[in-house]
Amino acid sequence: MEALSAALISADALTSLAEFSQSALFVARGSGYTAALIAGAMTLGLVMGLPLSAVEVYGPGWIRKLAWLYVWFFRGIPILVLMFLIYFGVFDFIEDLYQKVFEDRLILSPFMASVLALGLASAAYQSQIFKGAILSLPPGQFMAARALGFTRLGAARHVILPQAIRISIPAWSNEYSILLKDSAVAYVLGTMEIMARTRFMASTTFAHIRFYFLAGLLYFALTWIGVKALAALDAKTRVPGLGHEAYRAEDLALEEAALLEKAKSP
Amino acid sequence: MSETRPLLEVSHVSRVIDGKTILDDVSLSLERGDLKVVIGPSGGGKSTLLQCVNFLQVPDSGDVFLDGQSAREMSRRNICEFRQKIGMIFQDFNLFDHLCARDNVAIALQKVKGQKKALARQRAMAELERVGLADKAALYPSQLSGGQKQRVSLARALAMDPMAMLLDEPTSALDPELIGEVLNVIAQLSLSGMTMLMATHQIGFARHLTKEIIFMEAGRVVEAGPPKILEPGGGGRAAEFCAKLAQVTGR
Ligand SMILES: Nc1ncnc2c1ncn2[C@@H]1O[C@H](COP(=O)(O)OP(=O)(O)OP(=O)(O)O)[C@@H](O)[C@H]1O
Ligand SMILES: [Mg+2]
Numbered sequence: 001m002e003a004l005s006a007a008l009i010s011a012d013a014l015t016s017l018a019e020f021s022q023s024a025l026f027v028a029r030g031s032g033y034t035a036a037l038i039a040g041a042m043t044l045g046l047v048m049g050l051p052l053s054a055v056e057v058y059g060p061g062w063i064r065k066l067a068w069l070y071v072w073f074f075r076g077i078p079i080l081v082l083m084f085l086i087y088f089g090v091f092d093f094i095e096d097l098y099q100k101v102f103e104d105r106l107i108l109s110p111f112m113a114s115v116l117a118l119g120l121a122s123a124a125y126q127s128q129i130f131k132g133a134i135l136s137l138p139p140g141q142f143m144a145a146r147a148l149g150f151t152r153l154g155a156a157r158h159v160i161l162p163q164a165i166r167i168s169i170p171a172w173s174n175e176y177s178i179l180l181k182d183s184a185v186a187y188v189l190g191t192m193e194i195m196a197r198t199r200f201m202a203s204t205t206f207a208h209i210r211f212y213f214l215a216g217l218l219y220f221a222l223t224w225i226g227v228k229a230l231a232a233l234d235a236k237t238r239v240p241g242l243g244h245e246a247y248r249a250e251d252l253a254l255e256e257a258a259l260l261e262k263a264k265s266p
Numbered sequence: 267m268s269e270t271r272p273l274l275e276v277s278h279v280s281r282v283i284d285g286k287t288i289l290d291d292v293s294l295s296l297e298r299g300d301l302k303v304v305i306g307p308s309g310g311g312k313s314t315l316l317q318c319v320n321f322l323q324v325p326d327s328g329d330v331f332l333d334g335q336s337a338r339e340m341s342r343r344n345i346c347e348f349r350q351k352i353g354m355i356f357q358d359f360n361l362f363d364h365l366c367a368r369d370n371v372a373i374a375l376q377k378v379k380g381q382k383k384a385l386a387r388q389r390a391m392a393e394l395e396r397v398g399l400a401d402k403a404a405l406y407p408s409q410l411s412g413g414q415k416q417r418v419s420l421a422r423a424l425a426m427d428p429m430a431m432l433l434d435e436p437t438s439a440l441d442p443e444l445i446g447e448v449l450n451v452i453a454q455l456s457l458s459g460m461t462m463l464m465a466t467h468q469i470g471f472a473r474h475l476t477k478e479i480i481f482m483e484a485g486r487v488v489e490a491g492p493p494k495i496l497e498p499g500g501g502g503r504a505a506e507f508c509a510k511l512a513q514v515t516g517r
Contacts, residue, residue, distance in 0.1 A: 137363075144360035144419075146322060148374040148426060149350030151342075158377045163364045241408020242363050 023201045024214055030194035031218050037114055037183045037193055038226075042176060044119025049126030053164070054156045056127065057134050067127070074124035079117055079185050087113035087189050110189035118186070122179055129171045133164035166237055173230040177223050184219070194218050271334050273298045273461050274352075274430050279318050279328035281311075281485075288314045289325070290485040296430065296463060301456045303472040304465040306482035307507065312465035315482065316432045319463065320352045321345055332429065350378060353423030353431040357438045359415040361407040361422075367394060367414075368403040371422045379426070393421035397451050413444030420451055431455070433464040469496060469508060479504060 056067045074082070091108040098106035137160060145155035187196035198215040202208045272295035281289035289311050296302055304312050317323040319330055321337050330337040337348055361370050371390035375381045381389070394400050397417040407415055416436055423431060436452065437445040449471050456462060456475050466472055472479065473493040481489040481504035489495060489504045496508040 138358075138360070140356060140358055140360035141362055143317075143322060144354070144356060145362075145374075147320060147349055147352075147354035148422070149346045149378045150374065151346055154377060158373060159362050163362075166364060239364050240406045242406075 020207070020210065023205065023211075027194065027197045027201055027211060027214055028218060030192060030197040031222060033111070033191060033193040034180070034183055034218075034222065037111070037118065037186060037191065038176070038180055038222075040115035041118035041122050041179055041183070044115065045122030045126045045175075045179075048119070048123035050130055050161065050165075052123060052127035053130035053134060054161065056131050058152055058156055071124045071127060074121045077121075079121055079182050080188065082117040082121060083113055083185065083189055086117050110186070110191045113189055114183070114186035114191045114193075118179060118183060121182075122175065125175055125178075126172070129168050129175065130161075130164050132171075133167040134160055136167065137163055163242060166239060166242060169230060169234045169237070173227050173234075176226045176230065180219065180223055180226065272296055272331075273300075273333060274319070274463070275331040276315075276319060277329050277331065279315070279325040279330065281314055281318055281323060282326050288485050289318060291328070292482075292485075292487055293328075294463075294480060294487065294490070296461050298461055299459045300478075301460075301462045301464065301476050302478045302480060303476045304463065304480045304482055305467065305469065305472070305504070305507070306488075310482045311485040312482055313434050314485075316354070316434050316463065316465060319432055320349050320354060322349075322354075346378075350374075350426050351429045353426060353428035355416070355419055355423060355431065355433040355436045357435040359407070359412070359419045359439070361415055361418055363407050366404050366406050367399060367410065367418045367421075370407070370418055371425050374422070375425055389425055390421070393425045394418070396424070397421045398447075411444060412440045413447045416440065416448045417451055420448075420455075424455075430461040430463070433462060433466070435465050435467065437466065437468055467511065469511065481507065 052067050052070065055063050056071075059067065077085075087108075087110060091113055095106050095108060098104070141159055141163075142155050145159040146152070150158065183193065184195040186193055187199060190196065194215055198211045202211040205211070275295040277293055279289055279292045280287065292311075292315055294302065304315065306312060314323060318325045321330065325338075332348060332351060335348075337345065340348055362373065365373060368387060368390045371393050372383075372386040375386035375389055376383055379386075391400060391403060394403050397420055399414060399417055399421065402410060402414060402418075407418075410418065420436075433452065437448050440448065445468070449468065452462075452464070453471075453475060464472070473496065476493060478490060479493055479496060480487055481495075481502075483503065489502045495502055495504050497505060498509060499505065
């Protein structure tokens, strides 16, 4: 009798383990969606953020003001609000318009809304990263390029931006890890990324801790992979005397200051 | 016809920044092959003048003519072409930090003149050779000495086949022992017939190569003439300035 119940229990445990691993796999597959969200948003942020930063530094006054407005708008609104605005506001409007004009149905997905919201906001942040990098460069190089016959745009594109981008990689890595965590908000629109799947599994099985712990692990892994990849890119594109050395010198100065501070206290 | 008119003519150029007159009705002209030297106290407007010559700063009035062509009448695009024809050298080199010496020279050939990469690199190597830096082609600016950086910047300007060169205190940021190597290249250039307008404090050097010294103070050309105006007892402001400079530098 006892042996039977023991066998039953272990069989039970086994099925639950099998069940859990199956649902864990379901959650883990959300990593693909999350990664796609981030890839899309980072790319959109880069493609928009770079010209935004160039315009903010080199553009004529009124364009600069527009860029400034953009940055403040997208920095000032929570991602969540932005997602709702885009999905229920902008997308509905576009779908209706499409229906009227082409008499056909257009379906814009929650995934697209999430990428747009995250990407537009990231463009604002990334533009500030690049702007800082541009302004940290010695101004004489722009003038030297102009003296060689580069147009303003050409000088920005061929001389300033390649340096600004390299200098920006460490800050960009930071932006990646922030964006990754921001992406968890996309579950509200029903994008089937890690968080949405976790919530679904947790609330149907009531095994909250297990699933949220799993979600945490997945986010951690994605952060680690991304940050490592960017560090590798940083190392690969290193140019002697450009940015990295400066950062290191800064680090050294900080370390030195910390050591001095330590030496002072008894 | 082009033989009779100056190659580069600066005509009544004035520049006002924030209500302050930085350049006040400056005129000068250079014949083909001339080297003219601008001297004067700090803040006198030398850099501003040189930047007005290639319209990096647009003069508030006056004009610049290169080979008889008015810069003021040029469109934006033509101004860029006009600048290609005038090489410029800066006190602090302004090399592109992300490019090795060779690519610093090649990039404008590729991106401004539209030359093929291989051709541009070949030309870059030839120019580096000319300034004695062929063996440093793969090094980045941070790996070069000041004198080497300035020679790379000379190669970068020369690669564009300029008709004239503007040099803004090309040796002022250099340690004394590195000045010679840069002045050598400049002297060679001048002897080979390059038309040059140079701001400098290297008066001893300038005296030997130039026909005319232009003394600027407070945005105006105060005195201009052959190097002997600098000699003690010349009586003018230039001689006075020169004597002061000699006192400071001990030469
Ligand atoms: N962008 C600017 N805004 C305001 N004032 C300026 C600007 N550029 C130059 N000036 C002023 O114009 C005057 C001339 O400057 P400039 O740099 O042409 O002198 P300089 O003769 O080259 O001096 P130095 O020997 O120190 O290089 C200075 O008084 C300077 O303060
Ligand atoms: Mg100056």
